[in-house]
Amino acid sequence: MEQLTVKTKSTSYGVHIGEKVYDLFATEYKDLLDNADKVGIFADAAAASYHLGKLEQALKKAAIPFEVHVLPAGEDCKTADNFFSCHSFLLQKNFTRQSILLAFGGGACGDLTGFVAATYMRGIPFLQCPTTILAHDSAVGGKTAINMPEGKNMVGSFHQPAGVLFQPDLFTTLPKREVRSGMAELIKHAIISDADWTESLLLNSDFPYFSAEELPAELLRGIRVKADIVAQDEFEHGNRKFLNFGHTLGHAVEAYFGFGKVSHGESVMIGMAYAFLMSEAYGGITKEFTNRFIRFANHAGYPMRAILDVEFKPLLEFMRKDKKVSSGDLVFVLLHSLGNPFTEKVSEIQCEQSYHDFVSRIKEEV
Template identity: 50%
Template sequence: MEIPVRAASHSYAVTIGKGILKQAVASHEKLFEKADKIIVLTDEHVWAAQQQYFEENFPHAFHVLVMPAGEKCKTFENFLGAQTFLLEQKCTRKSLVIAFGGGAVGDLAGFVAATYMRGIPFVQVPTTILAHDSAVGGKTAINHTLGKNMIGAFYQPQAVFYDTNFLHSLNEKEVRSGMAEVIKHALISDAQWVEELLEGEHVTQLPEDLLANYLAHGVQVKAKIVEQDETEQSVRKYLNLGHTYGHAIEAAAGYGRVAHGEAVMIGLVYCLLLCERYGKINHLFTKRFLQFALENGYPFEAVHEFTFDQLTEYLLKDKKADYGELQFVLLDTIGNPFVQKIELAECREIDEQLRSLLAEV
């Protein structure tokens, strides 16, 4: 299946399906023929699990750099190391980078491609559920100790090859984390899809075909938004539902200790409490959604590990903040997101509500 992404800077396709890597590479033969060198940037866990499959299905010669896994991939030190590797391989503006891994690898590799010689082409080959979101749309970044994804660029890939065979090696925590972004896509787009998720099987036990359909649906939701707003000036902010408070939890815990999707799920419940005030979401739905999250194994312990004052410095670094005012993506109803400015004092009230709600269930 091919899903077009018609970004303002250029158009490309997301090829998604079981066992599609070899076919997808062949269908982009001109892209690979033009490359004087191909550099595969991956991490130690992905390469250990997927090296054989990748080499069997990728017919071109390449050089590989195996990097640290997780958020350690997105440090200044690793960014410098990747740039050094490209220089040592004598890469030029005709060289091609392959981002082979999950969201962290894709973010890092995309930023490397965006900045090496002021920009060289790259292809996303995501290997996680989480990356169905991050591999599409051209957001690239590394972390700073003072904030997540603070140094980066909007830089679109030439193509995305999403072979769902790669998902077989994911553990339960990785599946659960990735599904939080699927759930987010449902919340901002489709009430019926949300009902299907809430009433369906545990998110870590979905049949393979159903999971693939959900991922394709999520890609379509994101592609439609990116086509309208490539650089997050308006509607692309909707994709940050749950991320403002979630990123604060993730950053306070130290990147990697709380999985990104786990933090987003906490942020989604926080946002639903705000939606009760500013939209038409009722408290019964919020409690039902929280119960769904808990039944699916999403951990909420991190909320109790930090005071609101400790989270505040990370909230105020949110990239959606406007002249010091926090902006949250909220839902009027399921499928109808909007952006709302929220005073810090009200954020504190909602934080207290969240802690009280967690004590009830």
């Protein structure tokens, strides 16, 4: 089992990856769970159908009673209605301020469960038990949220989990598209931190799925990048913005198509390619690199051509609602070079010009 500790000003907690990670319920997390008067599992339907038995078995083995609440799988669960039905579930089952939640599912399930935990009776603890590769990103760092019709993650809190438990054999049942979505965030962690690591990920023109032996170490490496940044800047006043590389356009693409239709990681991959193109002008990325990245992404199955018929204007509307927007300017994370990100205010007109260039570039390259 591999692990690291995330340290913020207010708290610190462990991230654990390995085959027998749920055994920790009977050891490291036993006191936390025993001291809670009730334990609630919020499980997404997809993860629950394949794997909930593993979690339940581990809790039973540790003699910890629990209640289960099943949520729709994927981004669809992060609605106002689900947020309040989760709260009603907890109230009707007499959960108190001494209770604890477990999020069992993908990133969306973790985001929703975390926001419910942040706000139930003004805050109770929760554990992240992510079941997807994508959630290696979202489960760490304490960002919780739900979506609004106007945009993604618009309503939420910073609420750090009490621990993150990754059991990588759950990933074996993930559809390829979900694996692809998750790898996008891993690639992002490489891009903003380390040129060599990035090149090694892009080396294989077939998509690098990794073996079951290699994946935990790669994910832990991604999590370490994030943990180091979160330790410095929990509330995203500064460097934490770098973790949003690719997300300004990415969130807009995701919202434009309707959450879930182009997946989060797929949208971020498109957004990262756009950020590379912008970095040609504002930073130090070469045209050749951007083109290589676009071809790599396309070959790995990311739907780069999805935006060919999308006008800039509706995307701009979504980007204007981006949380990084400051006084009407759009703020992008760009790159001096691989591993050296910076933030840049870019005018809407310049964004539009870059977008047209981006569409042409995709047409040429893929």
